[in-house]
Amino acid sequence: MANTSIILRVELTHDKVSFGDVASAISRAGGDVTSIDVIRVGKESSVRDITVDVQDAAEAAVVDAIKQLEGSTLINVSDRTFLAHLGGKISTQPSMPIKNRDDLSRVYTPGVARVCTAIHQDPQKAYSLTIKRNTVAVISDGTAVLGLGDIGPKAAAPVMEGKAMLFKQLAGVDAFPICLDTTDTEEIIRTVKAISPIFGGINLEDISSPRCFEIESRLGQELDIPVFHDDQHGTAVVMLAGLLNALKVVGKPIESIRVVVNGIGAAGVSICKMLLAAGVKRLVPVDREGAIIRGETYEQPMWQWLAQQPQVEAVSGTLDQLIKGADVFIGVSRAGLLKVEHVQSMAKDPIVFALANPQPEIDPEIAQPYVRVLATGRSDFPNQINNVLCFPGIFRGALDCRASHINEEMKLAVARAIASVVSDAELNELYVIPSIFNEQVVATVRHAVIEAAIRTGTARRIPPDFR
Numbered sequence: 001m002a003n004t005s006i007i008l009r010v011e012l013t014h015d016k017v018s019f020g021d022v023a024s025a026i027s028r029a030g031g032d033v034t035s036i037d038v039i040r041v042g043k044e045s046s047v048r049d050i051t052v053d054v055q056d057a058a059e060a061a062v063v064d065a066i067k068q069l070e071g072s073t074l075i076n077v078s079d080r081t082f083l084a085h086l087g088g089k090i091s092t093q094p095s096m097p098i099k100n101r102d103d104l105s106r107v108y109t110p111g112v113a114r115v116c117t118a119i120h121q122d123p124q125k126a127y128s129l130t131i132k133r134n135t136v137a138v139i140s141d142g143t144a145v146l147g148l149g150d151i152g153p154k155a156a157a158p159v160m161e162g163k164a165m166l167f168k169q170l171a172g173v174d175a176f177p178i179c180l181d182t183t184d185t186e187e188i189i190r191t192v193k194a195i196s197p198i199f200g201g202i203n204l205e206d207i208s209s210p211r212c213f214e215i216e217s218r219l220g221q222e223l224d225i226p227v228f229h230d231d232q233h234g235t236a237v238v239m240l241a242g243l244l245n246a247l248k249v250v251g252k253p254i255e256s257i258r259v260v261v262n263g264i265g266a267a268g269v270s271i272c273k274m275l276l277a278a279g280v281k282r283l284v285p286v287d288r289e290g291a292i293i294r295g296e297t298y299e300q301p302m303w304q305w306l307a308q309q310p311q312v313e314a315v316s317g318t319l320d321q322l323i324k325g326a327d328v329f330i331g332v333s334r335a336g337l338l339k340v341e342h343v344q345s346m347a348k349d350p351i352v353f354a355l356a357n358p359q360p361e362i363d364p365e366i367a368q369p370y371v372r373v374l375a376t377g378r379s380d381f382p383n384q385i386n387n388v389l390c391f392p393g394i395f396r397g398a399l400d401c402r403a404s405h406i407n408e409e410m411k412l413a414v415a416r417a418i419a420s421v422v423s424d425a426e427l428n429e430l431y432v433i434p435s436i437f438n439e440q441v442v443a444t445v446r447h448a449v450i451e452a453a454i455r456t457g458t459a460r461r462i463p464p465d466f467r
């Protein structure tokens, strides 16, 4: 259960209630007072902001306790997460101040016209004379936002702004959130192409399957800048990094394991492909209707592709039956689908990656006693397997070497690179994947991307540190 921090603005009537009464009421309801700010002190009453640490489940009880307390009036409750979103999370910044007419005539008309003409004569100059070389679009249609589903483009924006923040803070990449008010595949493709000239790369985010496959592959063919669907490939890359290390912990070779992947959408399809590329020989993809079975026919082209792979098992059934004897469970589906009984029926030393956000397939505290290596997508538990370990560094590298595409070799190289950040001496059940704050991650990912891009002929520029 996660902790949150809430701020209660409370007016206290002096002759009826003391601050001590308030603090005790909060504590009895399950909250922990961490700081107090005095907002106003009057003769009869005072107003204070009381910051309280509280488990999600106890938040309502704490608020109720204040409301019930005679002599106290609850003016407002704000939680820090909402406060962090006031006015949005990013802004643009000029790269130099415009102090006088001279500056103005350089950055704006008439000076700017000469620069426009230079780019018109040689469009490649867009990379040196505009923001293109360092700017990525984070594009969503709001149809598969985390595990919240189709919540629309306005509601998707906080996630896209968050991704833009992470691009900048972790890798120095300028990223801009673009939330599209259409779910039509052709219209999305047309729109992204139309806005692409200013961008050096396109990061597709939280677009539901199966439309995401067509959108990404068409944009990849029709644009000359890298297009990367983060939920597919970012997730698969980080999953493989974690799995390579988890397998070292349990001492099982990748060729020997049986893997169940639950949720064969954007992330699940790409995870299956990556597992096969990494050498997994026994794979059981499971979606709502049960297993995707080798030899069966499916309408969805990516499921049809999976059903033709020799490593995919020719077994039918539901998760209850299919999980029996599995060495690894990877969930990219929905909260709460994995039960303790499922985990208990897995092979010895089970590896469980419950990656649905914001709530994983199984509560980590419940699963922990039955699992050897456990990972989730969240930052409040050990082993965070989240695509944030991949997308900042992968675009840093792709922009620096002006890669035309992000290919399979680059992704495999990045997975191995992320895994390598955890040394054999450090490796253990609670540390199979580095933290996003580990400064080696972005540098290591960037290096692996550029090296693989040069090796596979995708790089259109050799960065100075590779010459």
Ligand SMILES: NC(=O)c1ccc[n+]([C@@H]2O[C@H](COP(=O)([O-])OP(=O)(O)OC[C@H]3O[C@@H](n4cnc5c(N)ncnc54)[C@H](O)[C@@H]3O)[C@@H](O)[C@H]2O)c1
Pocket (backbone or CB within 6 Å): 144, 145, 146, 147, 148, 206, 207, 208, 209, 230, 231, 232, 235, 262, 263, 264, 265, 266, 267, 268, 286, 287, 288, 289, 331, 332, 333, 334, 337, 355, 356, 357, 358, 376, 377, 378, 385, 386, 387, 388
């Ligand atoms: N940790 C990470 O880095 C990370 C990255 C990407 C996605 N995710 C999470 O994975 C989940 C899926 O994301 P997506 O982008 O692939 O979405 P998606 O909509 O493309 O795919 C979800 C899939 O889950 C399937 N599903 C739904 N209910 C199911 C059930 N009861 N049993 C089996 N399958 C079921 C759906 O049919 C669909 O195929 C979300 O919760 C998302 O937050 C996590």
Ligand SMILES: O=C(O)C[C@H](O)C(=O)O
Pocket (backbone or CB within 6 Å): 145, 146, 147, 159, 206, 230, 231, 356, 357, 377, 386, 387, 388
């Ligand atoms: O946004 C995240 O935290 C990871 C991932 O992109 C998701 O959709 O869940």
Ligand SMILES: [Mg+2]
Pocket (backbone or CB within 6 Å): 146, 205, 206, 230, 231
């Ligand atoms: Mg996502």
